[in-house]
Amino acid sequence: MRLSSNRSRGFSVVELLVSVAIGLLALVFATRLITGSEQSKQSALGSSDSMQNGMLAMFSISNDAQQAGFGLNDPIIIGCNTRFSDREGYELAGATRGAATVHPLAPAVIESNGSAPDVISLYAGSSPTGTGTLRLVTDYFGGTRLNVDRLPSYGFAMGDVVVVAPEKRGGDCALAQLSAQPGAAASVTVGGTSFRFNSGELGLNFKGGKTRIFNLGPAKTLSLHTWSVANGFLRLRSTDMAGSSATPATVADNIVSIKAQYGFDTRTGSAFENRKGLGIMRWSTQMINADGEGETGDAGDYEHVSALRIAVVARSKTRERPVNGAACSTTVNKPVVFASKEPEGVTPVPMTVDVAVAGETVDWRCYSYRVFETVVPLRNAGWNP
Template identity: 60%
Template sequence: MTRAPIPHRRGGGFSVVELMVSVVIGLLALMFATRLVVSSEQNKQAALGGSDSMQNGMLALFSISSDAGQAGWGLNDPLVAGCDTVFNDVQGYALAPAARGAAVVRPLAAAVIESNGAAPDRLTLYSGSSMSGTGVLRVTRDYAGEADIVVERVPYGFALGDVILAAPLTAGAARCALAQVALDPRLQAGPPAAQALNIATGTAFRFNAAGGLGVNYTNGQAALFNLGPAATLSFHTWSIRSGFLQLRAADLAGAASTASTVVDNVVSLKAQYGFDTRVGAAFTPTSGLQVGRWSATMIDADADGVVGGAGDYQHVAALRLAVVARSKNPDKANASGVCTSSTVAPTVFASAEPAGVTPAPILLNVAVSGDAVDWRCYRYRVFETIVPIRNAGWRPI
């Protein structure tokens, strides 16, 4: 008996060739999807980095320019502006140093710039808060370190805890000095011999030191100014450290001796003085100041032969400010391991403002000390503004 042959049937499923084609197509799809996701993430990171730097830079510039707009209040008298000043603070705030010829002084002025070339500057802005602004008392006796400063009249407008500023009646004849009223002046009211302001030491009077003002005045050749309550004395120093904008402030608890961080990822702060270069009879500050020259350092603006003299600070008409903020996260390097997000360091103050005034551009160093990531891996935004020193023109005649 012969058995009929069984017909050959093809097995179910995919052939090896079909499987290989499917795998290749899947890998290609996965590769394109991965590239799409990576590209999307990079674009997202760049957008977020730009948003971070925009927000941080604007906040930093707004904070500093707001300070600059008030700078000089109560310090705009020619006897005071630029005066080398003795200052003591038990909480540790110190006045900014500045060059005056070959000497180093600590001047009271609207602004003091400690210029650092391509590196971040340190900017100090001073102002008082007394509503009297330029109220003055004359000292009527020799002063040689006593706790009581005898004055010409009942010290109306001066209150317990107010910060007073002593200045020589002849500019440059002696140093200025700051102290704090330690006894309610109403308790010392009486005959002229008893009219005085007391600056004794005490735990509540942080600006008072043993030995009084630290400056002697003879023949009553001194005047006293009221800068307002100690709690609102706006002595602020702005600086950059390790990519953070920092502030030392006499009126901010805990920030007098050690700077407090204000904004992160701010890598540079630059400032320039705008000098009114008119001299002699042509210099009429009460009729308005005008910028004739920008400089990061002091110049002999009043042509008295001394660079950084008190008169030079009185010729400062405006401040030119710039801050540079960077993205929070660095971009990735290219296939060669080189970052190209920023190939050229930022330059500030390159435009001629006001019109006709020659700019003094500065090429910045935005590398952060201690940061292992190359500065070229970050994206940067530059913010600039010009702030008039309005209180410089509102000075007594």
């Protein structure tokens, strides 16, 4: 029996082309589906990364702020312009006082940079005897010996960090280390080339009977921290972390900004009763004349700081890839921080944050951002002797 000629011909060219076209369309749809799924996955992972990095940054800075001021809260030394040198290269933050630049010894010092990232310094001691327990009994005009009013056998040990400050507020103070173990004499010895802080003389003169000596604890636990952001990294300079005194250590990536504000108790005169507790009545990125005594940034103004408001801005690791040269649209407007009323009734001072990273060619709009905010009361602000 002979087969039909129509059956022996197989598929026609048209049928083959239709099959190929259907296959190509299916491949295109499958590719788009996989690509879209991968983009969604990367976006979700980038959002998760920004959440983790932002939380790490906020936890680190806020934890420092919660501890700030321990041993540094006495009215005699808070905000005093400090003579300080560190053999390992740490430097105290600078601040404006009137027309001058000083280096205040205070729980927190904010170097505000407008829409750019701030620099936040948080200082704390570690000694439970951080109040003025010794008084200078003779004038000091140099050298390494300080004659005091009693035997410093309790609470003072070789290597401890001390602050020497005039009892009259407004004078300069000096930070140094005890370079000898206190003995039977009513004196302490500072300086010494084998010690880290102020290895020589104090560099200032002090009057006998009008000067106090405060112990901030062992040098290895003195916590002087400075937080900053550069090139998308959160960085820390620290006196108690090896290798980070002069050169900052990287703490977290994809952090594009940190911002901070002082929370002031603006009561003045007899109405300011800090031993009964402090309140927040005004937020400011800059030091203000909070004590009403005429000079902005003096020691009294630092005493009126009751809290810090801190913000961290983190960005996603992955970025949007616009099609055909179109502009990115992941983020349209720059983040705004400190816009809410915290606490209720206090006027907020919102700030727009510049999230562009210097040196990067990628548009900042191609990334997504997360903002983390908190208010940290300075727990030692009211602990005044």
